[in-house]
Amino acid sequence: MSVSASPIDENGSTTLSGGFSDPGVLDTHTVVINWGDTTSTTLNLLAGVTAIPATSHTYLDNRASDAAYTISVQVTDKDGASLSAAATTTVTVNNVAPSAALTAAEDNDLHEGNTLSFSATATDAGPTDQAAGFTFQWRVTKNGAAYRSLDSAAGQASSAYSFVPDDNGEYVVSVTATDKDGLTGPADSQTLTVLNVAPSAASVSVSASPIDENGSTTLSGSFSDPGVLDTHTVVINWGDTTSTTLNLLAGVTAIPATSHTYLDNQASDAAYTISVQVTDKDGASLSAAATTTVTVNNVAPSAASVSVSASPIDEKREHDAQRRFQRSGRAGHAHGSDQLGRHDEHDVEPVGGRDGDSGHQPHLPGQPGERRGVHDQRAGHGQGRGEPVRGGDDHGDGEQRSAERGR
Ligand SMILES: [Ca+2]
Ligand SMILES: [Ca+2]
Ligand SMILES: [Ca+2]
Ligand SMILES: [Ca+2]
Numbered sequence: 001m002s003v004s005a006s007p008i009d010e011n012g013s014t015t016l017s018g019g020f021s022d023p024g025v026l027d028t029h030t031v032v033i034n035w036g037d038t039t040s041t042t043l044n045l046l047a048g049v050t051a052i053p054a055t056s057h058t059y060l061d062n063r064a065s066d067a068a069y070t071i072s073v074q075v076t077d078k079d080g081a082s083l084s085a086a087a088t089t090t091v092t093v094n095n096v097a098p099s100a101a102l103t104a105a106e107d108n109d110l111h112e113g114n115t116l117s118f119s120a121t122a123t124d125a126g127p128t129d130q131a132a133g134f135t136f137q138w139r140v141t142k143n144g145a146a147y148r149s150l151d152s153a154a155g156q157a158s159s160a161y162s163f164v165p166d167d168n169g170e171y172v173v174s175v176t177a178t179d180k181d182g183l184t185g186p187a188d189s190q191t192l193t194v195l196n197v198a199p200s201a202a203s204v205s206v207s208a209s210p211i212d213e214n215g216s217t218t219l220s221g222s223f224s225d226p227g228v229l230d231t232h233t234v235v236i237n238w239g240d241t242t243s244t245t246l247n248l249l250a251g252v253t254a255i256p257a258t259s260h261t262y263l264d265n266q267a268s269d270a271a272y273t274i275s276v277q278v279t280d281k282d283g284a285s286l287s288a289a290a291t292t293t294v295t296v297n298n299v300a301p302s303a304a305s306v307s308v309s310a311s312p313i314d315e316k317r318e319h320d321a322q323r324r325f326q327r328s329g330r331a332g333h334a335h336g337s338d339q340l341g342r343h344d345e346h347d348v349e350p351v352g353g354r355d356g357d358s359g360h361q362p363h364l365p366g367q368p369g370e371r372r373g374v375h376d377q378r379a380g381h382g383q384g385r386g387e388p389v390r391g392g393d394d395h396g397d398g399e400q401r402s403a404e405r406g407r
Contacts, residue, residue: 001052001073007066007092010126013058014091019051020075020083027077035059036069036091061128062095062181069093096125097185098134100177104190111197113226117162120188122177132180133157139187141172154180167229168196168282198284199225199232204255204276210269210295211262217294218259223278223286225253230280239272239294240264265298272296 001018008014016033029050031043035057043053052073063069068090076082105117118138124130136159140148152159165171174189204221211217219236232253234246238260246256255276266272271293279285 001071001087001089003071003089003091004054004056006068006090007094008059009094009096010062010129011058011060011096012093013056015054015056016071016073016089017052017054018073018087018089020087021050022075022077024077024079027079029078030076032074032076033057034072034074034086036071037061059091059093061126062093064181066092066094095129095179095181095183097183098122098124098129098177098179099185100134100136100175100188102173102175102188102190104173104192108192110192111195111226112165112168112230113197113228115162115164116171116173116192116194117160118173118175118190119158119160120175120177121158122179122185124177124179126179126181129179129181134159134177134179136161137176137178137184139174139176142167143169147171165192165194167227168194170194196230196280196282196284197226199223199230199253199278199280199286202276202278202286202290204274204290204292206274206292206294207257207259209271209293210297212297212299213265214261214263214299215296216259216261218257219255219274219276219292220257221255221276221290223253223255223290225280227280227282230282232281233279235277235279236260237275237277237289238262239274262294262296265296269295269297 001016004015004017005012006014020029022029026047028047029045031045031052033041033043033055035041037059039057041055041057043055045052052075059069069092070088070090072086072088074082074086100120100122103119103121105119108114108116110116120136120138122134122136124134133155134152134157135154136152136156138148138150138152138159138161139146140163142165148163150161159175161173161175163173171192171194172189173192174187176184176187178184200223202221202223204219207218207220208215209217223232225232228251231250232248234248234255236244236246236258238244240262242260244258244260246258248255255278262272272295273291273293275289275291277285277289
């Protein structure tokens, strides 16, 4: 006995042929071929025929570890006598790996933060394997590095998979299938270019408005960005030509409470507009800056607001001078206030008069009051030792600025 082909692949066929002898030329014979896979074929040969006709058989599956099947053939004559031992031969049937097919959902939106969905099926040459189902192995790389993976349960006809890209980049999704015999086929894959998404939905607010000049308010807010790995730069333009830049860590979309002091009101105490721009690490910004407003009210001046000295003086002299100024201010101008006066006393500094500190800018809170008050104070004390504003070159500017602010 022999077979025409071995090894063969599962679901392939081989053809058995052979012969025997029997001196009873009138004997007919029955030939039973056990293929070794629990199936058999019976042939009835005419009298005098001792050649086993070529008989083909399809093996639907391999054996474990692709071990060979043993084919045994028994021949019995019409008088009931059989071969003393069945004739045998073998055929090796190899398992064949399944091939997987990947399909991406048609409505996948290739932007960071969106769920991307896929499905896979597998095809196996072996019908037994096909019926048994598969294990699917999903693998995702991001910019060339392993990113996500999932193995399905065994015995699946198909598999669904999804993941959420946490950032823009190039993602490769691949899937393989493994048949019941443990053989894994080649991967099917798709390359996806996932795009960045700009920050959005920003809102900001301030803790207090209105506030007095030289008062502070605190801004806080939030925004969203589906790219959870994105870091963000937040630039707060306070509306008074100053700005604050915050660098937020990845995944942080709350704008931390940030306080700001407004040194001055605007004309007619018009509100300042605060604008906040957010830019992610990939360079995308809010389509429009988030804004809020803060009203800063002017505070009437008091006499103490200009009580600075032109030259180094000792503490006592400075104190005396302030007291005189305050008294004078209260007497001459009803708009002086005790509260402001106390505040301003703390802020008084010798303008340019300190040794070795001639470039120091005067800090004159509460100064931006009415021009009349400023001039009146100078008129009253310009010749005194407390006259501050002419202490150095810088203070001509200070004087001018004070006048401008009052407009
Ligand atoms: Ca198989
Ligand atoms: Ca197979
Ligand atoms: Ca991003
Ligand atoms: Ca982003």
